[in-house]
Ligand code: HEM
C-alpha cells in the first residue's frame with residue numbers, strides 16, 4: 249500500500265489513485281477535476297487539481313469534499329501554493345494533499361500554505377523528510393499554521 | 408537602523424541550519440543538481456565561470472560598521488580579500504567555496520545579516536533611496552516600509568516558487584533615486600488630497616531583455632493595506648505568470664498580455680479576500696518599524712558658521728574643495744553633509760572594495776557618521792550624516808585609500824556588471840570597457856564640463872548593469888563568437904523614466920573609447936547653455952549622434 253505523510257506521521261494511504269480511463273470514480277477514489285465535475289454522485293470521492301486548474305470551480309462544494317490533491321508535476325511550479333491558500337481561505341477543512349514531484353525542502357512552506365498530507369513521488373525518503381516539516385518554528389507571515397503575522401504577536405510594541 | 412529581536416534572530420539562525428543540512432545532503436549526493444539549484448539560489452549562491460558567487464543581502468542598502476567589519480573578515484577568511492557592491496545595493500563575493508557557504512552564512516547571522524532570497528524566483532531584496540532619512544526632498548522615510556516588506560517577504564511560504572524573480576523598490580522623495588519605474592513593483596510614498604501619506608503602486612517595470620516602464624495600478628493606497636495589496640499582486644502573478652518560457656515569465660509580460668486594466672481588476676478581485684485580514688498593518692506595527700529609523704543624535708550646529716568655515720577650507724585646499732563639490736550633498740540638518748564614498752577609481756572594477764577599505768569605511772563611519780553606511784545602486788557607499796567640520800579629516804583618510812575620486816554623478820562614475828570576467832551568462836566582458844573609458848576620460852575638467860552623465864554597461868541582455876536606463880548604455884553582444892558592443896542613448900531612471908534607443912550596429916571593444924568620445928563631442932557641439940546630455944538628446948534625438956559616430960567609423 250502506498251504511504252504518505254499525514255499530520256506529521258508516515259501512514260498508509262487508503263485512497264484509490266486517479267484512473268483517467270474510468271468514467272465514474274467511486275467513493276474512496278481520487279478523480280481528475282474533469283471527472284469529478286461530471287460525477288452525478290460525488291459522495292466520498294476525492295479530486296485532484298493540476299497546475300493549470302484553479303481551485304475556484306470547487307468553491308461551491310468545499311464542505312462536501314473529503315480530499316483535494318494538488319499535483320506538482322515539477323517542484324518549481326509554485327501555483328499549487330496559492331491554490332492551497334485560496335482553498336483554505338474559502339473554508340475548505342478536509343484533507344489537502346500535495347502530490348507529485350515536490351521536494352522535502354518545500355515541506356515547511358507547503359504545510360504553512362494549508363497542506364496537511366504529503367505524498368512524495370519517491371517514498372523511500374518519507375521518514376527522513378519528516379524532519380523538514382519543522383525546519384522553522386518561527387515565522388514572519390500569517391499563514392494556515394499561524395493565523396497572526398509576527399507584527400501582531402511581538403511581545404511588546406516599542407513605546 | 409533596524410535591530411533584530413529574538414524572533415528575527417531565530418528565523419535567520421534556523422535558515423542557516425536548514426541550508427547547512429541541505430548542503431551536506433547535496434554533497435552526499437542525496438539532493439540532485441536540479442533540486443539543489445533553487446535551494447542554493449535562494450541562499451544567494453550562484454555557480455559561476457570561475458567559482459561560486461555569493462550574494463549577501465543588504466536590506467535597502469543599510470549597514471552598520473560592525474557588519475562592514477564582518478564582511479571584511481569574511482572576504483579575508485573565505486574569499487580573496489575583496490567584495491563587490493551590486494546594482495541592487497547588495498554585496499557579492501566572487502570566490503567562496505561551496506562547502507564553506509554555510510559557515511559564511513553563520514558568520515553573517517552573528518551580525519544580523521543573511522543571503523536569503525538574493526537570487527532565485529522569489530521576492531528579492533527591497534531597494535530604496537540611498538539618501539533615505541537625510542535627503543532634503545523627502546516626503547517620508549521609505550525605510551520603515553522596506554523593513555516591513557523585508558519581514559513579510561522573508562521566507563514567505565506562498566511565493567518562493569514564482570515564475571521568475573520579483574523585485575520591489577520604494578521611494579519617498581521628489582526625485583526618484585530608487586528607479587521604481589523599473590521594478591516589478593514600485594511603491595511611491597505620496598500625499599492624497601487630504602494630505603494623508605499613502606502609496607502609489609506601479610507594476611510591471613523592468614529591465615532585462617524586454618525593458619518596460621511600470622504602470623500605475625493604484626493611485627493612492629492606505630499604508631495599512633500595503634502588505635495585503637502586495638500579496639494580492641503576487642498571487643495573481645504566481646497563478647498566471649508564464650512558466651513555459653523563462654524569457655517571458657516576468658510580471659511585466661503578464662501585465663502587458665492582460666492589459667493593465669484587466670490586471671488591476673484581477674488584483675482587486677484577489678485583494679477582496681485578503682483586505683482587512685490579519686496581514687493588515689496595525690498602527691503599532693507601523694510605529695515600531697518607524698522607531699528604528701529615528702534621526703540620530705545630531706549635534707546642534709550653527710549652520711551658516713559651519714558653511715562659512717567649510718567654504719574657507721575649500722578655498723585653502725582646492726582639491727578638497729572639488730571633492731566637497733562633487734562627492735557631498737546638502738543634508739536636511741544644518742551643519743551636516745551627505746558623503747558619497749566613490750568606488751569608481753580608474754583601474755579598479757566599479758563597485759569593488761577591498762577588506763582594508765571596508766574596515767576603513769567602518770572606522771570612518773564610527774568616527775564621523777553614527778556608525779552607519781549605505782550602499783547605492785550606482786555601486787558606491789554613502790556616509791549619510793557627516794558634520795561639516797569633520798569633512799576635511801574624513802576626506803584625507805578617504806583620499807589616502809583611493810576612495811575619494813571626485814566623480815559622483817559624472818561620466819566616470821560608471822555602473823557596470825561583472826561581465827565576461829566572472830559571469831557565465833556574459834556575451835562579452837564589461838569591466839575592461841569601463842576601465843578603457845575611465846582611462847580615456849581622465850581629464851577631470853572635461854568630465855565636469857560634460858555635466859551629470861550616467862554611463863551603464865552590461866555584459867549581456869540580462870541587463871545587470873542597467874544599460875537601458877543609462878544616459879549612455881553599453882551592451883555586450885556576441886557576433887559570430889566575437890565580443891561586440893551595442894550602444895544606446897537616452898535612457899533614464901528618473902521620474903521621467905525612459906529606455907535608451909539603440910544607436911546602430913555594434914562596435915569592437917577597441918573602438919569603444921572613440922565611440923564614446925564622438926558621442927560626447929557631438930553633445931558638446933549641440934548643447935545649448937547649461938543643457939545636460941540627456942536634455943540635449945531629448946531635444947535633438949538620436950540622428951545627429953548616429954551620423955557623427957558612423958561617419959567616423961566608416
Ligand atoms: C555574476 C553572476 C550574475 C548572474 C548569473 C546574473 C544573472 C542575471 C539574470 C539571468 C538576469 C535577468 C533576469 C530577468 O530579467 O528575468 C539578471 C538581471 C539583473 N541582475 Fe544579474 N546576474 C549576475 C550578477 C549581477 C550583479 C553583479 C549585479 C549588480 C551589479 C546584478 C544585478 C542585476 C540587476 C539589477 C538585474 C536587473 C534586471 C531586472 O531585474 O529586470 N546581477 N541577472
Ligand code: SF4
Nearest residue numbers: 824830833866867871
Ligand atoms: S548582464 Fe549578463 S554578463 Fe552582466 S552580470 Fe548580468 S548576466 Fe552576467
